[in-house]
Amino acid sequence: MNSLALSFELAxxxxxxxxxxxxxxxxxxxxxxxxxxxxLESIVALPxxxxxxxxxxxxxxxxxxRGPLGKMWMALFGHGLAFTFGGLVVAxxxxxxxxxxxxxxxxxxAVDRKLLEASAxxxxxxxxxxxxxxxPLSLPGVVTAVVLSFAHTLGEFGVVLMVGGDLxxxxxxxxxxxxxxxxxxxxxxxxxxALLLLAIAFGVLCLVYAVNRRVWTPAWTRWTxx
Amino acid sequence: MDREVxxxxxxxxxxxxxxxxxxxxxDVSLDAPPGITILFGPSGAGKSxxxxxxxxxxxxxxxxxxxxxxxxxxxxxxxxxxxxKRRIAYVFQSLAxxxxxxxxxxxxxGLRDIPDQDRRRRMEEILxxxxxxxxxxxxxxxxxxxxxQRTALARSLVTxxxxxxxxxxxxxxxxxxKAAIVEDLRAWNASKRIPILYVTHxxxxxxxxxxxxxxxxxxxxxxxxxxMEVLDAPRRKRxxxxxxxxxxxxxxxxxxxxxxxxxxxxxxESACEIEVPLAHASAGDRVQVAIRAGDIxxxxxxxxxxxxxxxxxGRMASLEQRGTLCIARVDCGVTFVVHLTxxxxxxxxxxxxxxxxxxxxxxxxxxxx
Numbered sequence: 001m002n003s004l005a006l007s008f009e010l011a012x013x014x015x016x017x018x019x020x021x022x023x024x025x026x027x028x029x030x031x032x033x034x035x036x037x038x039x040l041e042s043i044v045a046l047p048x049x050x051x052x053x054x055x056x057x058x059x060x061x062x063x064x065x066r067g068p069l070g071k072m073w074m075a076l077f078g079h080g081l082a083f084t085f086g087g088l089v090v091a092x093x094x095x096x097x098x099x100x101x102x103x104x105x106x107x108x109x110a111v112d113r114k115l116l117e118a119s120a121x122x123x124x125x126x127x128x129x130x131x132x133x134x135x136p137l138s139l140p141g142v143v144t145a146v147v148l149s150f151a152h153t154l155g156e157f158g159v160v161l162m163v164g165g166d167l168x169x170x171x172x173x174x175x176x177x178x179x180x181x182x183x184x185x186x187x188x189x190x191x192x193x194a195l196l197l198l199a200i201a202f203g204v205l206c207l208v209y210a211v212n213r214r215v216w217t218p219a220w221t222r223w224t225x226x
Numbered sequence: 227m228d229r230e231v232x233x234x235x236x237x238x239x240x241x242x243x244x245x246x247x248x249x250x251x252x253d254v255s256l257d258a259p260p261g262i263t264i265l266f267g268p269s270g271a272g273k274s275x276x277x278x279x280x281x282x283x284x285x286x287x288x289x290x291x292x293x294x295x296x297x298x299x300x301x302x303x304x305x306x307x308x309x310x311k312r313r314i315a316y317v318f319q320s321l322a323x324x325x326x327x328x329x330x331x332x333x334x335x336g337l338r339d340i341p342d343q344d345r346r347r348r349m350e351e352i353l354x355x356x357x358x359x360x361x362x363x364x365x366x367x368x369x370x371x372x373x374x375q376r377t378a379l380a381r382s383l384v385t386x387x388x389x390x391x392x393x394x395x396x397x398x399x400x401x402x403x404k405a406a407i408v409e410d411l412r413a414w415n416a417s418k419r420i421p422i423l424y425v426t427h428x429x430x431x432x433x434x435x436x437x438x439x440x441x442x443x444x445x446x447x448x449x450x451x452x453x454m455e456v457l458d459a460p461r462r463k464r465x466x467x468x469x470x471x472x473x474x475x476x477x478x479x480x481x482x483x484x485x486x487x488x489x490x491x492x493x494x495e496s497a498c499e500i501e502v503p504l505a506h507a508s509a510g511d512r513v514q515v516a517i518r519a520g521d522i523x524x525x526x527x528x529x530x531x532x533x534x535x536x537x538x539x540g541r542m543a544s545l546e547q548r549g550t551l552c553i554a555r556v557d558c559g560v561t562f563v564v565h566l567t568x569x570x571x572x573x574x575x576x577x578x579x580x581x582x583x584x585x586x587x588x589x590x591x592x593x594x595x
Contacts, residue, residue, distance in 0.1 A: 114320050117316075117318070118316075118318065119335070121283070121382075122382070123336045128338070137325070137326055
């Protein structure tokens with residue numbers, strides 16, 4: 001399997017999973033009044049400041065045959081987690097967590113609390129209010145979260161190397177492929193892949209900034225600022 | 227009182243501390259029949275806190291809330307119906323229209339669980355009653371302030387609530403548009419008899435709406451009844467200021483004349499004395515007296531043969547015109563503010579430094595505490 005296709009598959013899985021896991025976490029972090037909230041906020045932000053090797057190292061330990069995650073996986077699926085595509089997904093979800101969660105927190109917090117109160121007195125419970133008010137008003141944040149976690153996973157190197165090893169077709173992603181090719185002096189091929197990643201990264205960031213600058217703004221968002 | 231009126235009332239008694247200000251305690255009991263009841267008081271009096279408690283957005287520390295004989299909150303019994311189940315409509319000052327939804331979608335927001343046919347009928351009724359039929363497909367950002375206020379009212383009323391809470395919903399509208407909306411609200415209330423609590427600190431709105439007023443200050447009910455009774459005889463200084471008493475003067479009780487039903491006060495440190503209605507006080511007490519600037523007569527010569535007991539000589543300190551209102555400050559040892567019409571100023575040839583006489587009726591002077 002082509003390393004770039006593998007990267008895309010990984011990034012798509014991670015972005016999708018992160019949206020599922022990140023949304024409730026972000027909701028809780030945005031609206032909870034618990035005083036110890038800062039603890040969870042710090043944990044969420046941790047991958048931003050840790051070297052990928054640290055995340056990768058502990059992920060590897062957890063996924064190993066004696067690690068809790070590894071044992072669980074073994075019991076469920078009959079094979080180990082380390083050095084598999086599944087292992088890469090799990091480790092990447094952890095490593096990209098802040099990128100998937102922080103844009104959501106920011107956009108949930110930006111929704112006017114009065115709108116939530118209005119929704120409640122009009123008969124909607126929390127879940128209804130989330131679907132009918134918070135989510136539609138947070139769409140730019142959702143797009144940002146998905147795109148950033150996708151892009152961040154695409155560009156990942158350290159964690160993938162630690163957890164995935166370098167197995168062609170299973171865990172050799174584009175960023176590792178580039179490294180291998182440079183090692184073996186295949187500069188032309190390395191350049192082709194690197195340029196492609198560069199173009200994708202640039203495109204993705206343009207998308208994020210455009211969404212947040214409201215370049216393609218629906219009429220109401222342009223007016224609500226007033 | 228007939229049964230209908232009795233069974234639709236709001237009865238509440240609420241105690242609530244404010245989280246950000248430990249010294250503030252809301253402690254009120256109120257009872258509102260169907261129709262408009264005005265909650266009047268200076269800002270910070272606890273009006274919005276009270277509405278938040280009634281709607282269920284805030285949890286009272288103790289108390290009981292019942293609407294239509296249904297208990298919505300009772301701290302003793304552990305009952306606390308969540309806001310979405312209370313069927314209490316609440317229109318905020320900010321209106322809180324959903325910016326991503328059209329006028330029609332905003333109004334239909336609270337009708338999710340209602341059968342299609344019924345929903346359509348109610349929507350048509352309310353769109354017409356509040357004159358927003360032509361705005362259906364517009365977003366809140368594309369309509370005017372008055373239209374937004376109408377949309378917010380329609381959105382709340384279409385749910386057929388048991389109680390309607392309005393927190394200064396007509397702020398910022400001119401008198402004409404305000405009157406038109408109030409008229410629509412009244413018409414709606416005539417067919418759907420529910421209690422409406424209307425918060426305002428605007429005296430004109432009170433007079434326009436006024437059936438009943440509950441005055442609150444510093445978290446307590448300080449008066450209730452018809453607007454004239456509550457607001458024209460203010461018992462508290464802050465309330466007096468809010469109700470538009472321009473003259474609030476410190477005074478000392480000189481003597482009581484019980485057989486005449488009056489007492490004499492000396493104003494401030496001046497020699498100026500006035501007669502006011504008898505109150506529970508004794509000679510030497512320090513009191514405050516409130517007088518409306520519009521209740522004071524002003525003469526350019528010493529008047530004679532008047533029924534009014536208080537004629538005070540003074541000197542015009544300043545005179546300024548604001549629109550069609552002339553505001554005179556008269557120095558009589560203490561300074562009085564007097565409102566005049568421009569015509570009166572011209573015909574009396576009033577000007578600064580001229581000697582003038584002020585005439586006060588005994589019953590235009592109110593003691594406040």
